[in-house]
Amino acid sequence: MNLSELMRDFSDESKCRAYLESLRWPKGVTCPHCKAKKVYRIVKRDQFVCASCEYQFSVTVDTIFHDTHLPLVTWFLATVLLCEAKKGISACQIQRSLGIKTYKTAWYLCHRIRAAMVQTDKSKLVGKVEMDETFVGGKNTGRGWQHSYDNKEIVIGIRQRGGQLRFFHAEDVKSGTLEKYIRENISDDVDVLFTDDYKPYRSAAGHLRKDGRHKTIRHKLRIYVKGDIHTNTIESAFSLLKRGVIGTWHRLSAKHLQAYCNEMCFRFNNRKNPYLFRDTILKLIASPNLEYKELTRVA
Numbered sequence: 001m002n003l004s005e006l007m008r009d010f011s012d013e014s015k016c017r018a019y020l021e022s023l024r025w026p027k028g029v030t031c032p033h034c035k036a037k038k039v040y041r042i043v044k045r046d047q048f049v050c051a052s053c054e055y056q057f058s059v060t061v062d063t064i065f066h067d068t069h070l071p072l073v074t075w076f077l078a079t080v081l082l083c084e085a086k087k088g089i090s091a092c093q094i095q096r097s098l099g100i101k102t103y104k105t106a107w108y109l110c111h112r113i114r115a116a117m118v119q120t121d122k123s124k125l126v127g128k129v130e131m132d133e134t135f136v137g138g139k140n141t142g143r144g145w146q147h148s149y150d151n152k153e154i155v156i157g158i159r160q161r162g163g164q165l166r167f168f169h170a171e172d173v174k175s176g177t178l179e180k181y182i183r184e185n186i187s188d189d190v191d192v193l194f195t196d197d198y199k200p201y202r203s204a205a206g207h208l209r210k211d212g213r214h215k216t217i218r219h220k221l222r223i224y225v226k227g228d229i230h231t232n233t234i235e236s237a238f239s240l241l242k243r244g245v246i247g248t249w250h251r252l253s254a255k256h257l258q259a260y261c262n263e264m265c266f267r268f269n270n271r272k273n274p275y276l277f278r279d280t281i282l283k284l285i286a287s288p289n290l291e292y293k294e295l296t297r298v299a
Contacts (some may be wrong), residue, residue, distance in 0.1 A: 014046075031052065138152075166263050190213065
């Protein structure tokens with residue numbers, strides 16, 4: 001769905017609420033408290049009342065829209081913009097484009113949509129899979145030729161060729177950490193795992209290395225492709241993430257890096273989904289409300 005289609009189909013609150021109702025209760029409105037199906041509509045308040053337990057509720061109760069002060073039209077527009085922007089869209093741009101009064105409100109809106117984009121039903125990757133790591137952060141100056149990652153954050157990427165992409169904000173790139181992500185995300189029946197010649201991968205993928213299902217490309221020797229052995233697929237995904245950081249978001253905190261990674265993966269994995277807007281709204285309906293104090297809480 002593009003912006004012109006959205007403005008045609010969801011031009012006011014009543015149309016947005018009707019759409020949420022059709023997605024949340026396709027077989028008729030059900031009380032979220034006692035699950036009774038006999039409910040009455042309170043038209044003037046855009047609410048319902050349950051005939052059994054007398055619970056009053058709206059279509060946004062127990063969803064990420066709960067207690068929002070923004071119009072649903074604004075929510076729908078922001079969702080389309082986040083879904084369609086290949087390299088993401090900043091909260092400042094959302095604020096300007098949608099006429100939101102403060103940056104804080106726009107930032108909170110974007111993060112609530114990102115929270116719903118988290119993929120919970122992750123099946124393990126199969127076939128040909130690539131794995132690599134990258135570093136996100138500012139430049140180190142005044143160090144000459146020395147390389148330092150003191151002010152950078154680590155992102156581990158795993159991508160199935162022709163399949164899904166996954167990013168993880170990791171604490172380190174030690175063999176134990178790499179092995180954890182391999183075992184949690186890659187099937188034991190995988191055809192082959194491709195990595196570069198970073199030494200910790202040898203022990204991390206030891207169970208695959210025994211029968212020749214772990215193959216490496218020798219980047220240190222400036223060899224980047226050898227037949228079908230390469231990590232170019234995951235590196236292209238890293239490039240997309242870094243274009244988002246550099247060209248769109250500009251600055252982001254380490255605390256929220258995983259949220260931006262989740263957004264990028266969700267959009268990438270659904271890039272050919274013709275029902276992306278509908279599926280994203282369904283995830284917003286299924287997600288509990290994310291409070292601002294929880295989002296900004298110091299760990």
